[in-house]
Amino acid sequence: MKKFFLSLVGLLTALFGSAQAPAATTVKHPDYAANGVIYEVNVRQFSPEGTFKAVEAQLPRLKDLGVDILWLMPIHPISEDGRKGTLGSYYAVKDYKAVNPEFGSMQDFKDLVNAAHKQGMKLIIDWVPNHSGRDNAWVKAHPDWYARNDKGEMFGPYDWTDVYKFDYSNPEMRRGMTDAMLFWIDEADIDGFRCDVAGEVPTDFWNELRPKLDAKKTVFMLAESPKADLAEHAFDMLYNWPMKDLFSAIAATQGQYTFKDAQGNVRIFPETHADAIYKRLAEEASAYPAGTIQMNMITNHDLNSWEGTEFERLGRLQGAFAVLMYTLPGMPLIYTGQEVGLNRALEFFEKDTAPDWNANPDTKRFYQTLNSLRHNSKDLAAGLDGAELKPIATLSPDVLAFSRGDVLTVVNLSSQEQKLFDKAPDVSGMHDIFTGTTSIPASLPSGGYLVFTK
Numbered sequence: 327m328k329k330f331f332l333s334l335v336g337l338l339t340a341l342f343g344s345a346q347a348p349a350a351t352t353v354k355h356p357d358y359a360a361n362g363v364i365y366e367v368n369v370r371q372f373s374p375e376g377t378f379k380a381v382e383a384q385l386p387r388l389k390d391l392g393v394d395i396l397w398l399m400p401i402h403p404i405s406e407d408g409r410k411g412t413l414g415s416y417y418a419v420k421d422y423k424a425v426n427p428e429f430g431s432m433q434d435f436k437d438l439v440n441a442a443h444k445q446g447m448k449l450i451i452d453w454v455p456n457h458s459g460r461d462n463a464w465v466k467a468h469p470d471w472y473a474r475n476d477k478g479e480m481f482g483p484y485d486w487t488d489v490y491k492f493d494y495s496n497p498e499m500r501r502g503m504t505d506a507m508l509f510w511i512d513e514a515d516i517d518g519f520r521c522d523v524a525g526e527v528p529t530d531f532w533n534e535l536r537p538k539l540d541a542k543k544t545v546f547m548l549a550e551s552p553k554a555d556l557a558e559h560a561f562d563m564l565y566n567w568p569m570k571d572l573f574s575a576i577a578a579t580q581g582q583y584t585f586k587d588a589q590g591n592v593r594i595f596p597e598t599h600a601d602a603i604y605k606r607l608a609e610e611a612s613a614y615p616a617g618t619i620q621m622n623m624i625t626n627h628d629l630n631s632w633e634g635t636e637f638e639r640l641g642r643l644q645g646a647f648a649v650l651m652y653t654l655p656g657m658p659l660i661y662t663g664q665e666v667g668l669n670r671a672l673e674f675f676e677k678d679t680a681p682d683w684n685a686n687p688d689t690k691r692f693y694q695t696l697n698s699l700r701h702n703s704k705d706l707a708a709g710l711d712g713a714e715l716k717p718i719a720t721l722s723p724d725v726l727a728f729s730r731g732d733v734l735t736v737v738n739l740s741s742q743e744q745k746l747f748d749k750a751p752d753v754s755g756m757h758d759i760f761t762g763t764t765s766i767p768a769s770l771p772s773g774g775y776l777v778f779t780k
Contacts, residue, residue, distance in 0.1 A: 348554070350616040350710070353536070355562050356517075356544050358448060359619060359657070360707040362394035363697050364548075368627055368662040369398055369429050370413070371678045378430040378438045387683065389445045391665055391690065392697025395546065396442055397520050399627060400452040401425050401435060405459025408488035411675025416452070417522055418459035418488040422506040436514050448517035450546055451510060455503055456526045457482060457489040464502065465490060471499035483526070494528050504535055511542040518546035524561070525551030532560035548621065557618040563657060563708075566620040572598065572606055573624065573647050574639050580724070580741040580772075582641025585634025599723040600739040607655070607715060619708040620656035624648055625664055631674045636664070642773040645692070646737040649775045650726070652696045653735040655715060657708045665693045695759055699779065705731025721745050725770070732756070734778040738770040745769045753778045 365388060373380035381398075388396070400416040403426050409418070413428070425435050442449045458464060464471055465480070473493040475481045480490040492499055510516050518539075524532065532549075536559060539545045549561040557564055575598035577583045586592055610620065623629070624647050625636040636644050651658045663672070663681035667689040672678045700706050705713035713731030720727050724740035727747070734751060738744045750766040756778040757764050766776065 348558075348613075348615045351557050351618055352559050353547075353557070353562055353617070354540075354544065355617070355619065355709055356448075356546050358394055359546060359562055360709060360711045361701050361703070362657060362708075363392055363700060364395040364397055364621070364657055364659050365391075365393040366397045366626055366659060366661045367399065368672060369401065370416075371672045371680055372662055373680045376428065376677060376680075378425075378434040382438045382441045384683070385441055385445050385447070389447065390694075391660075392694055392701065393660070394447060395517075396447055396449045397548065398449065398451050400454060400522075401429060402454075403427065405461045405488060407459065407461040410488050411673075413675055413677060415488060415675060417454050417457075417486075419454050420459045420462055422458075422462075422503075423509050432513075439514050439516060443515070448546060450518040450520055450548065451516055452522060453507065453519040454522045455492070455531075456523045457486065457491045460488060460490055462490075468499065468502065471496055471502065494531055500531055500534075503531075504538060507535070508538065508542060511539065511545070515543075517543070518548070518562075520548040520550065521561075522550050524549035524556060525553040529553070529555050529560070532556060533558075536560045554614045554618070557615050563619040563621050564614075566622050566656060568609075569603075569606055569620070569654075570623060570629070572602060573650075576600055576602070576724075576739050577640045577643050577647075580641075580643065580739065582643050582741065583639055584641065585638035600726040600737070601723045603650070603654070603726060604717055610655075617710045621659055622651040622654055622656040623659040623661070624651055625661045626659060627661065627672075627674075630661060630668075631671050635669055635671060637669050643739055644773070646739055646773050646775045648692070649696070649735065649737055649777060652700055653706060653728075653730065653733060653777060655708065655712055655730075658696070658700065660693060665690055692760075696777075699733070699759055699777065703731075703733055703779065705733050718747075718751055720747060727751070732780045734776070736766070736770065736776040736778075738772060738774045741772050743769050743771045743774075756780050 367381055369381060370376045402422060403420040403424050404414040405418040405420040425432050439449050471492060472480045473491040482489040483491050547561045548563045549556045550565050552564055552567045574583060575595035578595040579598050640647050666681055666683060667686035668681045716729050718727040722744045725738050725744050725746060727736045745768060753766055759777045759779060
């Protein structure tokens with residue numbers, strides 16, 4: 327096993343180093359993206375009040391945590407026709423130029439944006455371009471803006487029975503969507519958009535849109551998609567869904583994946599070990615434009631509500647995967663409650679109890695420590711600015727070790743304690759950011775992690 331694994335690391339190192347990426351993205355990322363941390367705000371569940379004002383009150387705490395970019399889930403009024411549950415889905419938009427009155431007024435939202443800016447943070451809003459709610463004003467005013475099924479009826483994709491899909495072959499529809507997005511930059515001075523199911527919208531629409539947005543201000547654009555062509559000219563950052571699935575597969579192989587769906591079934595994954603992460607990185611290097619930023623995550627609103635909490639999917643390896651979220655190339659995401667170890671699914675269509683922001687101070691310090699490292703290490707910068715990742719051979723395919731400039735990461739992604747190296751890397755002048763230790767131990771427990779830096 328030892329000999330095989332060492333040769334495999336060499337093979338993957340060669341693959342990673344020799345991968346030929348497409349031409350660099352033409353997108354000029356805002357400066358704050360390089361070492362930024364993004365935080366997803368579930369406004370409805372963020373506080374007992376579920377309002378913009380309540381989010382504004384928490385901005386100093388989020389600043390202290392180390393957040394740079396706030397992403398608010400959709401802020402718009404929610405459709406009533408076909409509504410799911412009592413409060414409905416954020417993603418069934420009734421009016422693209424208004425705010426959900428449950429959250430407050432337009433002025434309340436503007437105040438939140440201004441307050442975030444005063445804290446040195448940027449704010450982007452979730453945008454739903456693929457479909458609208460069934461009682462959106464456009465349904466009656468512009469019925470030709472919507473796609474039709476074989477019966478000539480408007481329809482919602484998948485099992486989304488509360489929405490109707492748009493028809494992007496209609497130029498007027500494209501102009502209407504563009505106008506609505508520009509409205510929020512002009513009216514509220516937002517800093518960009520997280521675009522829902524962006525891969526279902528034609529890429530040429532995004533390519534046409536981006537210069538129009540940047541003409542107003544340099545925006546930050548996040549696509550809920552791993553499609554490489556979205557990063558060529560339109561989006562700063564893509565969802566790293568493949569890495570998320572790889573994390574789950576590694577955890578499942580170690581018996582750590584316990585989430586059961588509504589039918590009581592546990593998802594079956596192929597046997598996967600930690601070293602598969604190197605192969606994924608090589609695939610990214612060869613498939614995506616140079617400079618593409620991947621969003622790394624261990625949870626978000628979809629995962630938490632529908633695919634299991636980070637603890638159900640990753641078990642006792644959760645902390646080690648969180649470390650990887652920060653030290654692998656890309657930008658880390660923190661979701662509402664993640665920073666205090668929220669260990670339950672938040673309701674999606676109903677009001678839920680807000681997280682206890684004073685719970686689990688150790689978890690808060692864990693993320694503060696990682697956020698500080700990210701802010702202060704040029705080697706961990708996203709895009710073209712970060713240091714190259716160099717794998718380091720270990721004694722197990724379930725132990726991952728790599729360096730990025732002056733940052734050394736070691737994680738044990740197995741279900742057992744593991745010895746680490748034949749010969750440990752030289753960490754002279756370095757220390758572990760969590761414990762302050764200046765030497766590498768001989769072994770790590772299951773889920774253990776080390777991050778050494780100067």
